[in-house]
Amino acid sequence: MIVADRTVLILLAAGRSERFGALDKLEQDFLGQPLAFHVVTALEAVPFRDRIVVQNGTNLDFAARGYRVIHNEQPEIGMSNSVKLGVAAAQADGADAVLIALADMPRVTATHVYRLLDAASGPDAVVASSDGVKPCPPAIFGANRFETLLALEGDEGARAMVAGGKHVIAPEHELLDIDRPEDLERLRALR
Numbered sequence: 001m002i003v004a005d006r007t008v009l010i011l012l013a014a015g016r017s018e019r020f021g022a023l024d025k026l027e028q029d030f031l032g033q034p035l036a037f038h039v040v041t042a043l044e045a046v047p048f049r050d051r052i053v054v055q056n057g058t059n060l061d062f063a064a065r066g067y068r069v070i071h072n073e074q075p076e077i078g079m080s081n082s083v084k085l086g087v088a089a090a091q092a093d094g095a096d097a098v099l100i101a102l103a104d105m106p107r108v109t110a111t112h113v114y115r116l117l118d119a120a121s122g123p124d125a126v127v128a129s130s131d132g133v134k135p136c137p138p139a140i141f142g143a144n145r146f147e148t149l150l151a152l153e154g155d156e157g158a159r160a161m162v163a164g165g166k167h168v169i170a171p172e173h174e175l176l177d178i179d180r181p182e183d184l185e186r187l188r189a190l191r
Contacts, residue, residue, distance in 0.1 A: 001121065004113075005049055008086075008090035009050070009101065010087065011039065011051070012053075012082045012083070012101070013053050013055040014057070014071075025178055025179075028178075030187065039102075039103060039105055042109055043113060044065070049093065051068065052089050054086045070089060088150060091146050097123075099113065101137055102138070104177055104179070105137065106187065107176050115168050116129065117140065120140045122144075124145065126139070126141055128140075129170050129175055130168065130175075136162075139158065173190055
């Protein structure tokens with residue numbers, strides 16, 4: 001088990017949202033608050049060592065919610081650049097692990113994150129979420145994986161590492177990723 005107070009949360013909020021259209025999907029209303037703040041609220045009681053958000057192009061004030069803000073000035077490089085920025089900051093902070101989560105996954109729960117932490121063991125850990133079919137974020141990476149994460153390129157992020165890691169099953173609706181307007185409508189229909 002990796003403990004939360006030795007783990008840095010890295011919330012990725014710097015995607016270009018090309019499939020969503022001209023609107024900032026993270027600012028879209030869902031149940032009276034911005035979409036991105038649902039995962040922020042869900043994880044606020046988890047005692048992470050630090051909370052980092054890597055963002056670009058959103059007007060949301062993550063700092064007011066306790067996050068250290070890192071701006072990704074080159075989101076066109078892909079998700080890997082956001083991952084590298086967050087992991088470099090976590091590594092400098094002396095973290096034993098990072099939990100990488102996406103700001104556009106509003107149904108992630110603290111219970112699921114604790115299950116990921118419980119399944120992780122040691123500095124070589126790679127533990128990802130899964131709906132039982134395919135692995136996805138949120139995912140935990142032990143400190144021995146930081147150098148590999150820092151060497152990522154493009155928009156694939158850590159998919160290959162995640163595919164080969166341990167997977168913790170969660171209900172599909174908890175892992176819903178909002179990429180298109182239809183995804184947001186599907187989310188609103190679930191309530």
